[in-house]
Amino acid sequence: MAGTMATSRTNDGSFAPFELEPVGPLSLHPAAHGLHYGSACFEGLKAHRGEDGTVRLFRARDHAQRLAGSAAGLCLPVPDPEWITEMLHAVVAANLDEVPDPPGALYLRPTLLGTDPNIGAATHPSREALLYVLASPVGDYVAADRPLTVAVETDLPRTTPQFGGVKAGGNYAMALGPTERARRELSAHQLLFAPKGFVQEAGPANFLLISDGALITPPLDGTFLAGITRDSVLTLARDLGDQVEERPLLVDELLDRSATAEAALVGTAAVLAGVGTLVYGDQRVRVGDGGVGPRTQRLREALVAVQRGVAPDHWGWTEPVAPGG
Structure with missing residues (x-):
């Protein structure tokens, strides 16, 4: 963990100016709303050190906007996305010496927690945070060259549809048990949730199928997270001349295409991770040649090149972090 964090508490629902302080325990009332009723959300993004030595935040404003949307969905006080972005810059600037060289990065975790000290507020939102x-x-x-084994779950959803687009801890908690069972019983690295046979997402990432010259991924419908890395990869694919299809993807189609296709998990942590094997029931289905496919590698390299300032950023995704904030 880097040595400096930023904190801000609300007063009458308005956020006070943030403070930079050493990382340490937080003071919370044991009846804090977020501890009992799940009024908590977070984001995950990275700052990358480029070959030129400059440290750049990647899509910080989009992550800040999504955090604000999650706050609204949980009826929490909503912080200004511009102010969240300023907070992110300040934290990176305070920890510049701890940003590793590529392929490492500095991971940022903005977290919002309801703090009303009232265990009788199960049916009321937290006014303070x-x-x-x-x-x-x-x-x-x-690793870029490590193919994953992914099990397919068609009975259980990863989360409730109402909060699929909210980056809340409860969504991840729902996926823990099924994912652990898949690891233990099927030797799978991750679990792909496809309730009623319709592919949605894996526990920590969105899903892509690359087949017959097209990137195929489920359309955003609010039942799963609108991944910012997902959006980045689809944008880069279109610019590279690839066809992108955001449409329903059935497990049957996924399995039928697997022999001649590529598949990948896409997210902030995973970046673009190739899938070499799908496990469905008692079947183990190889995807392509079982390795990380060439188009998956090309898209990953294109994304990383933008993040590290090696390739031009035509979309305004990267923001250099100035020393001292």
């Missing part, structure tokens, strides 16, 4: 930002140096979550 704590917002804080942690930073942590990280390496590659999944």
Whole structure:
């Protein structure tokens, strides 16, 4: 964990100016709303050190906007996205010396927690909240050349449809049990949720199928997270001349196409991680040649090049972080 974090608490629903302080325990009332009723949400994004030495935040404003949307969905006080972005810049600037060289990055975790000290407020939103930002140096979550084994779950959803688009801890908690069972019983790295046979997302990432010259991914309908890395990859694919199809994807189609296709998980931590094997029932289905496909590699390299300032950023995704904020 990096040494400096930022914190801000509300007063009458308005956020006070944030403070930079050493990472340490937080003071919370044991009846805090978020601890009992799940009024908590978060984001995950990265700052990358480029080959030129400049540290750049990647799509910070989009992550800040999504955090504000999650706050609204949970009826929490909603912080201004511009102010969240300022907070992120300040935390990175305070931890510049801890940003690792590529392929590592500095991971940022803005977190919003309802703090009303009232265990009788199960049917009322928290009027007060704590917002804080942690930073942590990280390496590659999944090596670029390591194919994953992904089990397919068609009975259970990852989360409730009402909160599929909210980045809340409860969504991840719902996926923990099924994912752990898949790891233990099927030797799978991750679990792809496809309730009623319709592909949605894996526990920590969105899903892409690359087949017959097209990137195929389920359309955003609010039942799963609108991934910012997903959006980045689809944008890059279109610019590289690939066909992108955002449409319903059935498990039957996924399995039928697998022999001649590529598949990948896409997210902030995973970046673009190739899927080599799908496990469905008692079947183990190889995807393509079982390795990380060439188009998956090309898209990953294109994304990483933008993040590290090697390739031009035509979309305004990257923001250099100035020393001292």
